[in-house]
Amino acid sequence: MKIIILSGSNRKSATSTRLAAIVGQLISQKGHTIQLFDLFQTPLPFYSPDGVDQDHASVQQLRQAMLQADGIVLASPEYHGSISGVLKNALDYLGQEHFRGKAVLSMSSSGGAVGTSSLLQLQAIVRNLHGINSPEWISIGGAQRSLLVEGYAGYEGGGQDINDRIHRAALSFIELAALVRGN
Ligand SMILES: Cc1cc2nc3c(=O)[nH]c(=O)nc-3n(C[C@H](O)[C@H](O)[C@H](O)COP(=O)(O)O)c2cc1C
Secondary structure (H helix, E strand, O other), rough: OOEEEEEEEOOOOOOOHHHHHHHHHHHHHOEEEEEEEOOOOOOOOOOOOOHHHOOOHHHHHHHHHHHHHHHHEEEEOOOEEOOOOHHHHHHOOOOOHHHHEEEEEEEEEEEOOHHHHHHHHHHHHHHHHHOOOOOOEEEEHHHHHHHHHOOOOOOHHHOOHHHHHHHHHHHHHHHHHHHHHHO
């Protein structure tokens, strides 16, 4: 299957993007094709209902990748109890044609111990877009984030609890994605 991971931080060393990369690696090890769309690396213009920027190359690239995907992973930092502005902006360019009949895994990184507020809001957006929310989600928060900073060597050995949770959620998402796509 083709899986797109949309990472919604506008920060170079974002822990949510690092989480996205780790989940991508796990899914790829299961034989699936991964595309990580990092909104820091590929910023989008502000969405306007007037239709300006609809032909923007990065917008078209995102829409094409989302159309072709069999499953979707969304990653966001938790901002003010919600998702980041850049991720919401990207989602505003998308519609039911990109999400319908596809499993979606939501993930967040928060300053507090858990970031379920942003995850709940992300799942509400997915429901509105007719995506199928994976029953598991991933929240990384507080000191746990140190396990995800770029170059940190202790991920495999240093955070068994998080490690197990990430593996469990990623595998359950892939099982759901395969089920709904008839694979
Ligand atoms: C504008 C802003 C708002 C934030 N709001 C919250 C919040 O409501 N709850 C929380 O736990 N952390 C909050 N944080 C902290 C971030 O969630 C935390 O630093 C997160 O790990 C950032 O993710 P990143 O590493 O992917 O950039 C906020 C940070 C910023 C910059």
